[in-house]
Amino acid sequence: MHSPDRIPLLVSVPADRYHRAVKNTDQPTPFLAFRRFNDPELQHLCRLRARIGTRASDFFSGDGLPDRLVRALAARRALPIKEVFESFEFFERVRRRMRAPHLADLCCGHGLTGMLFAIFSRQVEHVTLVDRRRPSSHSLIFEACVEVAPWIKDRVHYLEKPISEAVSELPQGTSVIAVHACGKRTDACMEIGIQLQGKLAVMPCCYFGMGQQIPQAVVEGIGRELATDVHRSYALERAGYKVHWSAIPAAITPKRRILIGLPGKKAPAILTS
Ligand SMILES: C[S@@+](CC[C@H](N)C(=O)[O-])C[C@H]1O[C@@H](n2cnc3c(N)ncnc32)[C@H](O)[C@@H]1O
Numbered sequence: 001m002h003s004p005d006r007i008p009l010l011v012s013v014p015a016d017r018y019h020r021a022v023k024n025t026d027q028p029t030p031f032l033a034f035r036r037f038n039d040p041e042l043q044h045l046c047r048l049r050a051r052i053g054t055r056a057s058d059f060f061s062g063d064g065l066p067d068r069l070v071r072a073l074a075a076r077r078a079l080p081i082k083e084v085f086e087s088f089e090f091f092e093r094v095r096r097r098m099r100a101p102h103l104a105d106l107c108c109g110h111g112l113t114g115m116l117f118a119i120f121s122r123q124v125e126h127v128t129l130v131d132r133r134r135p136s137s138h139s140l141i142f143e144a145c146v147e148v149a150p151w152i153k154d155r156v157h158y159l160e161k162p163i164s165e166a167v168s169e170l171p172q173g174t175s176v177i178a179v180h181a182c183g184k185r186t187d188a189c190m191e192i193g194i195q196l197q198g199k200l201a202v203m204p205c206c207y208f209g210m211g212q213q214i215p216q217a218v219v220e221g222i223g224r225e226l227a228t229d230v231h232r233s234y235a236l237e238r239a240g241y242k243v244h245w246s247a248i249p250a251a252i253t254p255k256r257r258i259l260i261g262l263p264g265k266k267a268p269a270i271l272t273s
Contacts, residue, residue, distance in 0.1 A: 029249045043251035048081040072144035079110055079137050085114040089248040090101035090179055094201040097260055099123040100175040106130050106163050106189040107181035110137045115145045118152040129158045130166040167192050173200045180205035194239050197263050205255040234259045
């Protein structure tokens with residue numbers, strides 16, 4: 001019998017060392033946008049679905065632009081706390097790789113993530129937000145963003161239409177992001193990124209109906225979510241992209257893996273081939 005905290009390898013090693021070496025699971029992903037939330041005492045706050053409110057000033061009291069923006073969002077109770085962290089931490093991980101004059105946030109919902117590029121990324125001159133339905137929270141969030149960063153007022157546009165119809169309005173080379181676009185729509189967003197030959201970054205969420213093209217043994221062995229993202233990564237590399245993986249902190253959401261694709265020199269191929 002093996003003790004439960006030891007992994008049954010040829011040479012038995014403690015479970016924590018096994019996971020560190022093989023699965024790299026014991027290193028928590030740090031907060032980069034708001035480093036004060038690396039304090040474990042605060043991390044339960046990051047996944048709250050309640051709307052951000054005036055108590056936020058206890059935690060975002062600085063003079064810098066990020067804290068001022070969070071306070072402006074909080075004054076309007078503009079969106080759930082969790083979504084503030086999702087947007088900022090996603091942005092912080094991909095901002096340097098998404099540099100391009102035009103960026104599109106597909107299936108953007110409220111659109112905060114895309115607007116962060118307009119505010120903080122000098123190289124991004126225009127941001128197009130695309131969603132088939134513009135939620136009422138968008139105008140509150142836009143108002144908060146313009147209050148602290150007035151230069152974005154004419155640089156952000158919202159297209160209220162399906163992504164399939166928006167693509168013809170996006171210039172070649174547009175960087176594409178898609179945060180929690182849901183299931184196969186993540187793949188559709190990646191297709192659009194490839195079509196535009198731009199940089200792309202997606203953070204998938206649900207994986208319903210995914211994985212039909214993946215061998216059942218792989219799905220059973222490593223799980224549908226990981227298998228699907230591995231499959232997506234191979235497909236992106238076949239399409240001429242160099243793929244990187246990243247993640248936002250687990251304290252915010254379990255749906256946290258980010259696939260980043262940077263176009264290389266190879267001619268594009270169809271993603272689903
Ligand atoms: C789970 S929400 C994610 C919203 C946002 N990216 C976020 O992180 O908060 C998925 C969004 O995709 C939008 N959506 C679904 N199908 C779409 C389509 N075909 N074209 C454009 N938007 C779509 C929905 O309206 C919804 O706002």
